[in-house]
Amino acid sequence: MPSASFEPEALIVGAGPAGLTAAAYLGRFRRRTLVVDAGDPRACWIPISHNMPGFPAGVAGTDILQRMRDQALEYGAEIVPGRVETLTRDGDGFTAQIGGRSIRARIALLATGVxxxxxxxxxxxxxxxxxxxxxxxxxxxxxxTDKAVAIIGHDDKGAREAAFMRTYSERVTLIHVGPASALTRHDELDRLGVELILAPIEAVSIEQDRVTALTWGGRARGFDLVYSALGTSPNAELAQAMGARLADDGRLEVDLHQGTSVPGLYAAGDVVRGLNQIAVATAEAAVAATDMHNRLRRIDGLTVSD
Ligand SMILES: Cc1cc2nc3c(=O)[nH]c(=O)nc-3n(C[C@H](O)[C@H](O)[C@H](O)COP(=O)(O)OP(=O)(O)OC[C@H]3O[C@@H](n4cnc5c(N)ncnc54)[C@H](O)[C@@H]3O)c2cc1C
Structure with a gap:
């Protein structure tokens, strides 16, 4: 928990790439910023990322997070472990309940991921x-590229990912584990040369030589790697409880400055957009943090008219 004397202006929920980027920006805008994080951000699962801008040789997710955390701390953010259990409107600001303690902030960002x-x-x-x-x-x-790839899907998202993987390989197999009626793209998969297996997976063995073998119906098949296309659930409950608008896929709707439909409540990262990329999460966080600062400046009369 933050020290008793620390009264944040900005509360950030989540210390993944989105939350930590926003914390560094807000710190540099000289805003007292508190980041509360329940742990296990998706980014810590990245073995090595090859598409992170500025890292041509790749970088591990844990390394990215450590660098971002150091940068946020450098500019005065407090980062504490904990789960924000509830977030409610409190006058012009917000009150969060965290482990039996109430924290008030003037403005808030949800960077809670999926x-x-x-x-x-x-x-x-x-x-x-x-x-x-x-x-x-x-x-x-x-x-x-050129590997034998299996996609595990339970609806047409699996078909879309299998089609996407044809960018890289001619050996793409879709293993559909959902109800038969949930997959409707058979002809298109056929046209793309995607093999389709319509059977539940019975057993899997992951071998030392990085080959994944799946067995079904008594037959065994080997793949170099497997993609899961089973989807995600956005961590949008805190905003939902405040009546924030959600998109059809459960993610938070935001305006051009990452503001949700609740005034003063912003959102950035995977909880907002389906693209689910660090570069996207950090860009959204930069947009959100800048608007959060400007909003507080406007409230405090520290702006000139346009
Ligand atoms: C295996 C894997 C590989 C990936 N590879 C890449 C890659 O190579 N390149 C790339 O760009 N992206 C990659 N991604 C995606 C990338 O990790 C995400 O896009 C990125 O982490 C999103 O950042 P975020 O800050 O929105 O969410 P997250 O990193 O998920 O962080 C969200 C944080 O919010 C916290 N939180 C949630 N609810 C609460 C609450 N109520 N109170 C307090 N804290 C809360 C969570 O505990 C979590 O720590 C990969 C993802 C995975 C899983």
């Missing part, structure tokens, strides 16, 4: 760390 729906495979977490099971073809499809 929860991945992992396939029900034994050892899936270890396999993600070894890049055998992957989540994001936009992030690391390039590294799958």
């Amino acid at each position: 929860i991945d729906h992992h396939p029900d495979l034994p050892g899936v977490e270890r396999a993600i760390q070894r890049s055998l099971v992957r989540i994001c073809p936009i992030c690391d499809g390039y590294e799958a």
Whole structure:
């Protein structure tokens, strides 16, 4: 918890790339900033990212987070572990409940990310760390070039990801584990040369030589790697409880400055846009933090008219 004397102006919920970038910006705008984080940001699962701008040799997710955390701390942000249980309007600002304590802030940013729906495979977490099971073809499809790739899907999102992976490989297989009626793109998959397997996965073995073998209906098949296309759930409950508008996919709707439909409440990162990229999360955080600062300047009469 923050020290008793620390009264934040800005509250940031979440210390992934979005929350930490916003904290560095707000610190540099000389705003007292508190970041509260429940742990396990998605970014810490990235074995090595090859599409992070400025890192041509790649960089681990934990390294990215450490650098961003150091930068936020450098400019005075306080970063504390904890879960924001509720967030409510309180006059012009917000009150958060965190582990039995109330924290008031003038302005707030939700950078709460999403929860991945992992396939029900034994050892899936270890396999993600070894890049055998992957989540994001936009992030690391390039590294799958010419490999035998399986996509696990339960609806037409699986078909879309399989089609996307044809950018990189001619050996793409969609393993559809959902109801038969949820997959409607058979003809298009056929035209793209995507193999389709319509059977539940019965067993999986992840082998030392980075080959993933899936077995179904008594047959075994080997793939170099597997993508999960089972989707995510946005962590949007705090905003939802305040009546913020959500998009059809459950993500938060924001305006051009990342403001939600609740005045003074902003959102950035995966909880907002489906692209789910660090570069996007940090860009949104920069936009949000700048507007948060300007909003407070306007409230305090520290602006001139346009
Ligand atoms: C395996 C994997 C590989 C990836 N590879 C890449 C890649 O190569 N390149 C790329 O650009 N992207 C990659 N991504 C995506 C990238 O990790 C995300 O886009 C990025 O982490 C989003 O940042 P964020 O700050 O929005 O959310 P997150 O990083 O998920 O952080 C959200 C934080 O909010 C906290 N939180 C949530 N609710 C609360 C609450 N109520 N109170 C307090 N804290 C809360 C969570 O605990 C979490 O720490 C990958 C993702 C995964 C899973």
